[in-house]
Amino acid sequence: MPRYMDIHDGFVGVTQEQFEEAHRHDLAIQDEEGVSFDQAWLDPATGRAFCLSTGPWGGGGMRIHERAGHPTEQVYELAVEVS
Amino acid sequence: MPRYMDIHDGFVGVTQEQFEEAHRHDLAIQDEEGVSFDQAWLDPATGRAFCLSTGPWGGGGMRIHERAGHPTEQVYELAVEVS
Numbered sequence: 001m002p003r004y005m006d007i008h009d010g011f012v013g014v015t016q017e018q019f020e021e022a023h024r025h026d027l028a029i030q031d032e033e034g035v036s037f038d039q040a041w042l043d044p045a046t047g048r049a050f051c052l053s054t055g056p057w058g059g060g061g062m063r064i065h066e067r068a069g070h071p072t073e074q075v076y077e078l079a080v081e082v083s
Numbered sequence: 084m085p086r087y088m089d090i091h092d093g094f095v096g097v098t099q100e101q102f103e104e105a106h107r108h109d110l111a112i113q114d115e116e117g118v119s120f121d122q123a124w125l126d127p128a129t130g131r132a133f134c135l136s137t138g139p140w141g142g143g144g145m146r147i148h149e150r151a152g153h154p155t156e157q158v159y160e161l162a163v164e165v166s
Binding site: 003005014015016019020023038039040041042043044045046048050052076077078079080081082083 | 086088097098099102103106121122123124125126127128129131133135159160161162163164165166
């Protein structure tokens with residue numbers, strides 16, 4: 001299934017606890033779009049967050065983020081990956 | 084040790100093989116800055132790549148990327164993380 005990275009801006013000063021809370025809102029409804037939010041990271045100094053997900057299409061994760069209260073339009077389909 | 088995400092632009096149409104080759108150049112010299120490049124992803128349609136690393140400071144990874152031939156100045160320190 002395709003993997004996606006999305007970027008959120010504007011999370012300056014957000015704490016670990018607040019970020020986990022936001023993530024929980026995604027997890028609670030992700031099944032409704034067949035999405036799995038796998039990992040997420042935040043740089044609280046710049047307010048930029050990164051969210052790695054898998055799902056049938058990129059729009060599904062964006063719908064979940066929007067419904068969870070933190071919409072973004074910056075999403076990238078990761079057709080190439082190394083680890 | 085701090086974790087970092089860096090962004091590279093301009094990799095439109097880069098293949099899995101080419102991306103792995105670029106990554107190998109990083110891995111070959113990463114120890115010289117005490118950096119570990121852990122994962123990397125690419126959206127070849129937009130040319131944007133994401134690179135997750137750990138290291139003593141963000142500049143170390145950027146030095147490695149520069150020496151490996153793919154410099155970037157877009158680096159974020161990921162003080163907050165969920166998985």
